[in-house]
Amino acid sequence: MEKLLMRKFRQLILMLFIFCFIIGSVAMSASAMSASTEVPAKVMKQAPGFYRGQLGDFEVTVLSDGTAPRHLDQILSDPRIVYDELTADHEVEPVELSINAYLINTGAHLVLVDTGAGELFGSSNGLLLANIVAAGYRADQVDTILLTHIHADHSGGLSIAGKRQFPNATVYVDGQDVAYWLSKKEELKAPISARKTFEQSQTTVNPYVEAKRLVEIKPGLELVPGFIARSAPGHTPGHTAYLVESRGHKLFLWGDTIHSAKVQFSHPQVTVQYDVKPDEAAQTREQLLDFAAKNGVLVGSDHISFPGLGHVRKVGNGYRWIPIPYTAHVTELDPKP
Ligand SMILES: [Zn+2]
Numbered sequence: 001m002e003k004l005l006m007r008k009f010r011q012l013i014l015m016l017f018i019f020c021f022i023i024g025s026v027a028m029s030a031s032a033m034s035a036s037t038e039v040p041a042k043v044m045k046q047a048p049g050f051y052r053g054q055l056g057d058f059e060v061t062v063l064s065d066g067t068a069p070r071h072l073d074q075i076l077s078d079p080r081i082v083y084d085e086l087t088a089d090h091e092v093e094p095v096e097l098s099i100n101a102y103l104i105n106t107g108a109h110l111v112l113v114d115t116g117a118g119e120l121f122g123s124s125n126g127l128l129l130a131n132i133v134a135a136g137y138r139a140d141q142v143d144t145i146l147l148t149h150i151h152a153d154h155s156g157g158l159s160i161a162g163k164r165q166f167p168n169a170t171v172y173v174d175g176q177d178v179a180y181w182l183s184k185k186e187e188l189k190a191p192i193s194a195r196k197t198f199e200q201s202q203t204t205v206n207p208y209v210e211a212k213r214l215v216e217i218k219p220g221l222e223l224v225p226g227f228i229a230r231s232a233p234g235h236t237p238g239h240t241a242y243l244v245e246s247r248g249h250k251l252f253l254w255g256d257t258i259h260s261a262k263v264q265f266s267h268p269q270v271t272v273q274y275d276v277k278p279d280e281a282a283q284t285r286e287q288l289l290d291f292a293a294k295n296g297v298l299v300g301s302d303h304i305s306f307p308g309l310g311h312v313r314k315v316g317n318g319y320r321w322i323p324i325p326y327t328a329h330v331t332e333l334d335p336k337p
Helices: 002-036 079-088 128-134 152-158 175-181 184-189 192-210 278-295
Strands: 050-055 058-070 095-105 110-113 144-146 170-174 214-217 227-231 240-246 249-253 298-300 309-315 318-323
Touching: 050 240, 050 249, 058 128, 058 152, 058 240, 152 192, 170 175, 170 192, 170 227, 175 184, 175 192, 175 214, 184 192, 192 214, 249 278, 278 309
Parallel strands: 110 144, 144 170, 170 214, 249 298
Antiparallel strands: 050 058, 058 095, 095 110, 227 240, 240 249, 298 309, 309 318
């Protein structure tokens, strides 16, 4: 009798143990399931912005400094055309204008064409230095900086808080831009609305003047092997385009020839309020568009959607922008020299 009771008792203990084990397992797997389905916080950041290709023997890395929102109907000279073009393309104001720069490793020089806005244009840009690192380089490795012109979103990245960000680089810029933007006399003559641009230019460029790291260039000169400056005045007095060439492969970096691809290819006569001489800027735009279309040259454009590389095609009385196709490989950017 006693033995029978003991056996029943053991069976009861065993059943209790099994029951607890099953309940415990179910609870554990339920908590594991709830942990694995927990939704993480949104990241809300874009990927680093660089795009790379070859140009003959050169390596070209387009760097994004970010974007700047702009109401085109307020900054371009013909709001009606802006409205028509944006409406037709389902785009709304403000439009995000890219700020692109170009880092070119020639094998003998590391050349940066334009430097983004630095700390001058708000939080949606100023990413150039971070993107140089993301692209595998450091700012102190840049030995040559070519500016298309002095304007906050092209020369602003030269200095942050008055300190040179490219300590080993010499900056090349057209002498007419230096004579204009770095002159206190010109600043006092300029409209009040332009005064801020003068101040920003002086704050970011002058540290290179003081360090004897600024060289004034003249058009037509070969600055470093493979880089030829071409005068493109109007947007600023010394606005410059650079023709980059290696083994017959060409890239034409034309700075601020186009602010809005949606509007100014089909309507090159439309100017932007940042033009120092709007009529001259429009004339230059026509010449450069014609040059690019006739020669089928690959263009790098500072404010066209990143990476801002493409070709120009003549269509009717205007032009059309044809962006290069994206590739995940590092391939020749100008395959038909
Ligand atoms: Zn500009």
